[in-house]
Amino acid sequence: ESHDWNVLFPLTSHASSPLSIPGGTRQSPINIQWRDSVYDPFLKPLKISYDPSTCLHIWNNGYSFLVEFDDSTDKSIIMGGPLENQYRLKQFHFHWGAINEWGSEHTVDSKFYPAELHLVHWNAVVYPTFEEAVMEGNGLAVIGVFLKLGKHHEGLQTLVDALPAIKHKFDVFDPSCLIPSCPDYWTYAGSLTTPPLTESVTWIIKKKPIEVDENQVSFAFRMLLFTSDGEEEKRMVDNFRPLQPLMDRTVRSSFQ
C-alpha cells in the first residue's frame, strides 16, 4: 500500500528528497540494517595496496577537503572484494556533522557516526578517464570508513595538522593507515552522494570504525569553511547527503 500512497499522492513521496535524481534506483547513502544484510561466502577479501608517494595535495573543494593522488598509473589500487577489476585511488575526503550526534552519510541500524571517510577509486581497466568512469555502473568503487570518538588517531593527525594551511603541499601519505585492519565489510550497488549523483559506485563499507579524538573532528574538520577568502564565513559542517531508499537492493556482508 505504500506504493499506492505514492501513486495517489506523488508529491508526498518520501523518495524524492531534494537531492535525489528522478528514476534513481540505486542511490546512496543508505541505512544498513545489520540483520537484513546477507552473508555472501563468495565475497573475497578486499586487497588494498597504496603507494604513499602517489599522494599529491590536500585542498578544500568547497564541500569537503580532499587529498588527491596521482592516478596516472596503477601504483595505488584496490582489487578483490566485490570487484571484478582493479580500481585506482583518485582521492579521499570526509563527511561530518556540526555536532557529534551525526555527520556520517551511511548509518548502521539507523545510527549515525560523527564522520565518514570516503576513499574514491575508479575502474581504469575498462574506462580511459575518471570522468567517463563516473557515468558507468561499474565505474567507481568507494571504501567508506566510519569515524567514532575515542583515542587519538596518529595517522589522521598528519591531515589535521595540514588543514589550517589547506594549501599545504603534501609529500607522502599512506591512506591505508585510515582503514581498520578488520577485513569485514558490507557492499551494495549505489551512487555518488554529490552531483552528478550517478549510479556508478560499488560501495564497500567497513564494519569496524576507526577511532579519532574529539579535537581531531571538532577542531580540525569544523573549522573549515564552505566559503572562500573575503566571503562571509560559513563553517563547513553537515556536508552529508540525506539517506536514500534501499528499493530493490540487498546489502551483502563479507562476514557472518
Ligand SMILES: Cc1ccn(O)c(=O)c1
Ligand atoms: C566521486 C565522489 C564525489 C563525492 N563523494 O562524496 C564521494 O563519496 C565520491
Ligand SMILES: [Zn+2]
Ligand atoms: Zn563522499
